[in-house]
């Protein structure tokens with residue numbers, strides 16, 4: 001269906017196409033992230049899909065969030081993949097994780113988590129609702145509050161046991177930006193053992209050149225092998241993790257989500273002190289990720305005790321998390337206009353995942369170069385808040401143009417906008433609805 005999209009159609013038609021894409025991906029129990037590539041429910045995809053659907057079909061949006069929270073473990077962790085409908089041609093298969101005894105009865109899940117963007121989406125669904133819908137959203141904030149808070153507690157307790165103010169990723173999949181160049185050095189230190197019961201199946205519907213390399217994948221799978229042997233016990237896997245990274249992307253999303261959950265708490269008349277304390281600790285620790293030489297927020301390899309380079313898109317998340325000061329925001333803004341940084345050539349689009357002059361930049365390979373609609377949306381929000389409405393408008397315009405010209409793909413080549421990755425990609429459709437709502441509000 002994406003090939004039928006005409007860039008000149010009025011935006012209401014474009015919105016209908018986005019809703020049609022989400023309907024096509026709706027499997028009843030949940031909306032799959034893409035028509036073929038991702039047949040299960042993914043954590044942050046679900047939150048973004050719900051946000052897109054909320055004003056059009058609030059009941060369906062709430063159903064999506066309920067389905068996600070049904071996967072929560074007893075310790076509060078909300079997993080990154082939920083296999084509601086059992087096995088499929090996707091790998092890892094549910095049984096590969098060996099999470100029995102940890103996942104809820106009858107709902108197999110992965111053993112990892114993903115960016116906790118849910119609280120931020122929930123607050124927006126409530127705030128953007130019509131007068132008529134708002135009471136139902138308020139009731140839904142109340143219904144979901146304890147589960148979301150328990151998940152944030154899990155991050156701050158089990159992924160920051162020494163209370164340093166930054167939570168750790170134990171697997172690149174937990175960042176949502178799986179093969180991002182900033183993880184390369186930390187992954188290179190992982191020595192993968194072959195895992196006998198695993199075979200890659202992610203290159204059937206998507207070109208191999210647009211998926212992570214075999215080297216990366218061997219390590220992704222090896223890490224799961226290590227953790228499943230430790231029965232996913234939080235203390236044990238934290239201590240043994242061959243890959244442990246303090247990531248500016250994940251921590252910025254958590255910071256914003258803590259702030260948004262604190263707003264929800266106040267709205268509901270619940271205490272917010274714990275949420276406020278987490279934000280103070282994170283703000284303090286996050287400042288140390290800043291690299292004044294490069295003008296980036298860098299990830300930290302918690303195993304080697306070293307700074308990781310190739311920060312790319314992760315730096316811009318600091319704006320989403322309201323974690324960049326005025327000078328840092330200006331440095332990030334400057335990189336948008338720098339052709340060796342992120343300024344696209346004529347006919348291209350903001351915002352590449354990696355700087356154009358980074359040796360790791362790969363314009364069509366997954367999280368190593370392409371433009372993703374989610375990161376444009378986050379960066380636009382951040383630049384608006386930092387006092388750069390022009391940059392925010394460019395980011396929104398480029399994202400909308402990409403989806404209108406090419407349809408809803410997983411990502412787009414920043415040099416010429418050509419689409420790549422999975423077709424029929426749900427969050428590109430969902431966020432096009434969100435961006436269009438934002439654009440309308442600004443121009444109204």
Ligand code: 2M8
Nearest residue numbers: 033038042044045173176177178202
């Ligand atoms: C991608 O990740 C999965 C593994 O979790 C995969 O490559 O198979 C990532 O882009 C992730 O951020 C996203 O949530 C998921 C589904 O869209 O796909």
